Amino acid sequence: MSEARECLAEGAVPIGGATLVWATWQRDGFPERAVSLRELPEANVVGRETVGGAVVLHRIDERVPDVLRLAAATVGTGAVRRTATVGGNIVGSTLRCLLPAALVLDARATVLEPGGVREADLAEVVAKRPVLLSLRWRTPVASAYRKLPGEPGGAPPLVVASALHAGHGTPRRVRVAVRDGYEVLSGIAPGDADADEILDALRGTALGDLPADAWDVVRPQVAALTESRDGDRRDR
Ligand SMILES: Cc1cc2nc3c(=O)[nH]c(=O)nc-3n(C[C@H](O)[C@H](O)[C@H](O)COP(=O)(O)OP(=O)(O)OC[C@H]3O[C@@H](n4cnc5c(N)ncnc54)[C@H](O)[C@@H]3O)c2cc1C
Structure with missing residues (x-):
């Protein structure tokens, strides 16, 4: 976590599965630094009431509420779902198929900043695009x-x-x-x-x-x- 924070402090761009950024980077040039949360345990959790920002969509299964599982299952193609991440979808894409699911779960976000970790609501995540570490919610009926x-x-x-x-x-x-x-x-x-x-x-x-x-x-x-x-x- 401290390494990730250091990278962010040095201006590294967050990267998920690179399904959206790769083509742009190839065309316009790669950023000097990018930071992936792939090796960060806190960003890789999948549980009844939480999912990490680095979790790839095809890992989202029946452990999570139906609404989120079904949302993840309908994003793009199998190849996209094996690569694209929760953070890339909710924070970085324009379609954001996972966002309506997260909203009805009344999910709270944990975001990572150079100064540390804090909670944020989804409106702030969408507006300010911080680095999404994970989402947490209460299981619905x-x-x-x-x-x-x-x-x-x-x-x-x-x-x-x-x-x-x-x-x-x-x-x-x-x-x-x-x-x-x-x-x-x-x-x-x-x-x-x-x-x-x-x-x-x-x-x-x-x-x-x-x-x-x-x-x-x-x-x-x-x-x-x-x-x-x-x-x-x-x-x-
Ligand atoms: C063929 C195709 C079909 C698609 N169909 C759908 C669809 O039906 N519905 C849908 O919703 N989406 C769809 N998408 C978009 C897909 O979900 C995105 O590619 C994905 O959301 C981006 O995820 P990624 O992990 O690859 O992000 P990346 O390409 O790595 O990053 C995209 C942006 O998100 C930022 N980012 C990445 N991770 C984080 C993080 N943890 N916190 C903050 N910012 C972060 C990056 O800085 C970058 O700006 C499709 C994409 C493709 C290529």
């Missing part, structure tokens, strides 16, 4: 992810991610995040209501601006989350 098929070279396909969180001394919450074009919108609604009431509450958030076809994808996801919630209640 249920979660879902859907990416619509896209045209090669066309607009980014619509992505809808959602999760139902159990209250830890607070009421349940439903979080939904949608990538529409390159924009990612998200909203929170009370999770104890019925599906129609949850959808109404979500329409009152930033998601209210979404086009009708996006709501066609949001609606069944919210219905499925409430069904899992009711199944969960019956099992107790």
Whole structure:
């Protein structure tokens, strides 16, 4: 970790799998220094409630919530997923298929700076692009992810991610995040209501601006989350 910090202090550029930067570097020249987190244990964790920034997408499996596993599985091709990293996707790419999943998990980021390690929220990670060491979240009761098929070279396909969180001394919450074009919108609604009431509450958030076809994808996801919630209640 101290070596990585030293590299950053000396102006090294963070590098994940180089799937995005390689072509640019070949064309425009390589940076004097680059730093990879590949050998850093803290950046390579995969667990129920955490994933490291250097984890390659194809290592993201059923240990993590469905929403994140499915998001990783739909990025690019198998060859891309064997090389591209969580940090490169969330911080460094424009598509950021993992971002809606991370948002509905209400993930917190741990970022690495020359001065040390600190926590940051996802809005800051996207805006300021610090070095992402890892993400951490609380396991949701249920979660879902859907990416619509896209045209090669066309607009980014619509992505809808959602999760139902159990209250830890607070009421349940439903979080939904949608990538529409390159924009990612998200909203929170009370999770104890019925599906129609949850959808109404979500329409009152930033998601209210979404086009009708996006709501066609949001609606069944919210219905499925409430069904899992009711199944969960019956099992107790
Ligand atoms: C053919 C193809 C298809 C793709 N399809 C999709 C898709 O469907 N959905 C999608 O979301 N993405 C897609 N991508 C983008 C892919 O996810 C990115 O290549 C990947 O996100 C970049 O990861 P990387 O580890 O290779 O990053 P790199 O190329 O190494 O770096 C990219 C940028 O991220 C920065 N960076 C890298 N790691 C970190 C870190 N830990 N912290 C901070 N900054 C960091 C680098 O400094 C650089 O600016 C596709 C890419 C390709 C080549």
